[in-house]
Amino acid sequence: MKLQTVVDIKPSEWKIGYEDKILMLGSCFSDEIGEQMQQRNLHVTCNPFGTLYNPLSIAQAINNQLPTTNDQLPLVEYDGLWHSMAHHGSFSRPTKEEAEQAVRASVETMQQALDEATVVIVTFGTAWVYEMNGETVGNCHKMPADWFTRRRLSVEEIVHAWQPIIECYPDKHWLFTVSPIRHIKDGLHENQLSKATLLQAIEQLTLPFREGAGIGCSYFPSYEIVLDELRDYRFYADDLVHPSSMAVNYIWERFVDTFCTPQTKNELVLQHKRWKHEHHIPLHRFRTGAD
Numbered sequence: 416m417k418l419q420t421v422v423d424i425k426p427s428e429w430k431i432g433y434e435d436k437i438l439m440l441g442s443c444f445s446d447e448i449g450e451q452m453q454q455r456n457l458h459v460t461c462n463p464f465g466t467l468y469n470p471l472s473i474a475q476a477i478n479n480q481l482p483t484t485n486d487q488l489p490l491v492e493y494d495g496l497w498h499s500m501a502h503h504g505s506f507s508r509p510t511k512e513e514a515e516q517a518v519r520a521s522v523e524t525m526q527q528a529l530d531e532a533t534v535v536i537v538t539f540g541t542a543w544v545y546e547m548n549g550e551t552v553g554n555c556h557k558m559p560a561d562w563f564t565r566r567r568l569s570v571e572e573i574v575h576a577w578q579p580i581i582e583c584y585p586d587k588h589w590l591f592t593v594s595p596i597r598h599i600k601d602g603l604h605e606n607q608l609s610k611a612t613l614l615q616a617i618e619q620l621t622l623p624f625r626e627g628a629g630i631g632c633s634y635f636p637s638y639e640i641v642l643d644e645l646r647d648y649r650f651y652a653d654d655l656v657h658p659s660s661m662a663v664n665y666i667w668e669r670f671v672d673t674f675c676t677p678q679t680k681n682e683l684v685l686q687h688k689r690w691k692h693e694h695h696i697p698l699h700r701f702r703t704g705a706d
Contacts, residue, residue, distance in 0.1 A: 422636055422644045424673050429588055429631060431534055431674045433457065433682060438532040440476065442468050442540030444594040444637065444658070451667045456686040460528035463521050464553065465503020468540035468598075470568065470616065472553035474576040475501060477529065479522055489550075490514050493558050500552040507556065535587050538637075540594040542568045542612040543601050567609060573616035581620065581632055588631030591617045595641035595666075597656050610638065635673065637666050 431437070437459040439449040449461035464476040490497050496507040497514035506521065508514040529535070544551045545563040555563060581589050593613045598606045617634050624632040641650065641658055648655060650662040658666070671680055 420643055420646075422639050422669075424636060424669060426672070427633065427674050429674075430676050430679065431457075432676065432679045435533045436460075436528075436531045437534045437536060438528045439536050439538075440467070440473050441536075441538030441592075442466060442594040442596060444540070444592070444596055445536065445538040447658075447663045448536070448538075448637075448667060448670065451663070454687055454690045455683045456690070457683075460524070460532075462503070463525040463528060464501065465505050465521075467503065467553045468594075469542065469544045469551065469553075470539050470573045470613070471544060471551045471576055472501065473537060473539070474580060475551070476525060476553070477580055479526060490518075491556075491558075493556060496556075498554075498556040498558075500547060500550070500554070500556075503554055504556055529584075532587055534590065535584075536590045536592070538592045538594050539573075539613040539617070540596065541598045541601065541606075542573070542609040542616075543598070543605070544568055567605075568612060570612055570615045570619065573613070574619045577616075577620055588633070589620075590631075590633055590635055591621065592635045593617065593638040595638045595658055595662075599656060614638070635670060637670075640666055640669060 433456075435458065437452065437457060439445045439452075439459060439461045441462070443466050446461055446466060449459055452459040453461075467473045467476060489500055490511060491500060492498075492511070496509060497511045498504070498507045499514060499518045502518060502521065506514065506517045508517055543565060544567075545555050545565050546552065547563055552563070593610060597603075598609065601609060621632050621634050641662060645658075645662055645665065650659050650665075651657065652659050671683060675683065
């Protein structure tokens, strides 16, 4: 008796290994998978601008559409902090000068990571965007709702933003995913419309490469794994929105099976054992020797 619908994923013809430099961008799900990579000593840079959820803000981060000279950065003061509307709240600072310094450092980190990356993994979280003065923001920083206009991106807008980026970096392999994290604050139906928009956009971006036009642009079905294969609240965290650690570990295993050679898999296991040993907290710290 089958009690589970397994998502069929064919092993990728191209592989990810320790010789690669990986750039992870997008929603907090990308942070989760990036952490799995860091624990196994892969060369990975995660979200230099902080967690970003919508495709336009991620594209703007890649394009580095921020001045790096002494020009004024797009910073807004609110509730005692200076915020970059293109960045996650972790870049907010008490003074404008500190915020500018943090933002400029992130731009440099992004540019270096992008230049060196052989693989860029992008996770789209939502097609809903918030705009301030006609510009899409990466984070609202809990500012008043009437400062923003909310709308859902179209498939065409997403493709228009991302196609030039992919074409500009033909030496990299682009791997797209859709975050399985549900944005229930948008509404359950609205969340489904959003995910469908993201999936259709990625389909249009990856289709030419699946048909042999160029090297690397593909899709990994993390969204489908959670919704169709793990479709049970046992695989969600207490908030019933984010995947549980068990679900993240399972997705990681499917990812490794898809993109890693047997030799790389063995090395990943070895490196993770070393990481766990280094981060092990003994039950009795005053004792010597292994517990």
